[in-house]
Amino acid sequence: xxxxxxxxxxxxxxRLWAAGIVTGLGAxxxxxxxPLQLYGFTGSSAYVGLAGLVGFVPMAAAxxxxxxxxxxxxxRLVLLATTAGIGLTSLMLWAQTWAHLRSVGLLLVLxxxxxxxxxxxxxxxxxxxxxxxxxxxxxxxxxxxxxxVLSAGLAGPLLAGVLLPVxxxxxxxxxxxxxxxxxVWAVWRLPALPPTCGGGQRREVNIRQIAEGFxxxxxxxxxxxxxxxxxxxxxxxxxxxxxxxxxxxxxxASDIGVLYAALSAGGVLAGLLSGxxxxxxRHGIAVAVSVGVWGLAVAGFGLAGSxxxxxxxxxxxxxxxxxxxxxxxxxxxxxxxxxxxxxxxxIDTVVAAGGPRLGDLAHGTAGAALGPTWAxxxxxxxxxxxxxxLLLLFPGFRHHRAADAVPPASTRR
Numbered sequence: 001x002x003x004x005x006x007x008x009x010x011x012x013x014x015r016l017w018a019a020g021i022v023t024g025l026g027a028x029x030x031x032x033x034x035p036l037q038l039y040g041f042t043g044s045s046a047y048v049g050l051a052g053l054v055g056f057v058p059m060a061a062a063x064x065x066x067x068x069x070x071x072x073x074x075x076r077l078v079l080l081a082t083t084a085g086i087g088l089t090s091l092m093l094w095a096q097t098w099a100h101l102r103s104v105g106l107l108l109v110l111x112x113x114x115x116x117x118x119x120x121x122x123x124x125x126x127x128x129x130x131x132x133x134x135x136x137x138x139x140x141x142x143x144x145x146x147x148x149v150l151s152a153g154l155a156g157p158l159l160a161g162v163l164l165p166v167x168x169x170x171x172x173x174x175x176x177x178x179x180x181x182x183x184v185w186a187v188w189r190l191p192a193l194p195p196t197c198g199g200g201q202r203r204e205v206n207i208r209q210i211a212e213g214f215x216x217x218x219x220x221x222x223x224x225x226x227x228x229x230x231x232x233x234x235x236x237x238x239x240x241x242x243x244x245x246x247x248x249x250x251x252x253a254s255d256i257g258v259l260y261a262a263l264s265a266g267g268v269l270a271g272l273l274s275g276x277x278x279x280x281x282r283h284g285i286a287v288a289v290s291v292g293v294w295g296l297a298v299a300g301f302g303l304a305g306s307x308x309x310x311x312x313x314x315x316x317x318x319x320x321x322x323x324x325x326x327x328x329x330x331x332x333x334x335x336x337x338x339x340x341x342x343x344x345x346x347i348d349t350v351v352a353a354g355g356p357r358l359g360d361l362a363h364g365t366a367g368a369a370l371g372p373t374w375a376x377x378x379x380x381x382x383x384x385x386x387x388x389x390l391l392l393l394f395p396g397f398r399h400h401r402a403a404d405a406v407p408p409a410s411t412r413r
């Protein structure tokens with residue numbers, strides 16, 4: 001029942017995972033400081049919102065390009081370059097603060113560059129994991145990595161809130177740049193991960209190769225349905241855009257932090273109990289059940305009248321979201337040949353980032369028109385209904401098992 005630590009027996013994965021704890025905390029420091037700095041420069045929340053758009057577009061494009069690059073180049077080298085680039089960008093963010101450059105344009109450019117590097121790095125990193133651990137360990141490996149991300153999302157903002165008044169934004173940017181060094185070291189220690197297709201020869205990335213990833217998704221029904229399930233959960237059922245209104249009208253404005261923390265806390269708790277689900281073989285059903293539980297928990301949150309009950313429903317939703325992420329990534333990593341994994345992970349990065357952003361727009365619009373209760377509860381019910389519909393309409397998805405995985409070309413030593 002407790003956390004499944006079997007992947008940590010693989011030295012390469014263990015180093016990446018441990019370094020990710022340090023780097024994840026550092027990244028959260030920058031994620032807190034950037035919007036505060038933008039608001040301090042302009043006094044306008046519009047620029048804070050603009051930073052999200054400025055970051056998403058290059059991130060999506062770079063994720064697709066980086067995923068394709070991971071399929072034709074040594075993944076270790078691509079991961080090393082993008083990780084070092086993220087650290088260098090954090091160093092440039094520190095430099096502009098140190099030099100007292102109050103330039104909104106420069107700050108937005110640096111945000112766009114860093115998000116582009118993050119998009120490529122995320123796609124490559126997820127394609128690396130199946131080359132390090134055995135297929136039966138992928139659910140556990142994905143659970144461990146998701147737990148690190150959620151833990152950083154929970155602890156990072158608290159740490160930033162404590163440190164920012166004491167040391168200022170300069171030190172936090174510098175701390176992020178230094179923290180990236182841990183992952184650079186872990187990636188440097190990886191073995192070579194050359195491409196397994198094309199005879200291992202160096203090839204160039206082009207639009208046709210990126211398009212091959214989309215064509216594979218269109219042909220492979222299980223992949224398409226997994227993307228649909230994930231998008232339905234994040235688009236229909238992620239109500240974070242309504243947290244400020246709900247906190248102000250139903251609880252207290254200061255309680256908004258509890259709502260955000262409850263989602264992350266539920267995911268961390270599910271990660272600590274990952275032994276209960278990482279050995280599940282019916283991956284298609286696991287994805288659908290996760291979306292269904294997520295939707296019903298969100299619907300319960302929309303009807304909650306007290307903060308304690310609301311936080312409980314959100315914690316359950318956060319746990320379901322972690323399980324969904326674990327099995328979504330596992331299907332995408334195992335249902336295709338190794339030579340296509342990078343491109344699939346690039347598409348996954350775009351879907352995982354685009355769903356919440358479009359969901360914020362949809363929930364904000366629905367909340368203004370119908371009220372937050374109808375928008376949140378209705379979205380949760382629709383997400384659960386979408387999961388049930390996908391199970392009933394697509395037998396291949398319903399019957400997909402871990403045994404259907406394509407064995408990876410392993411480079412473990």
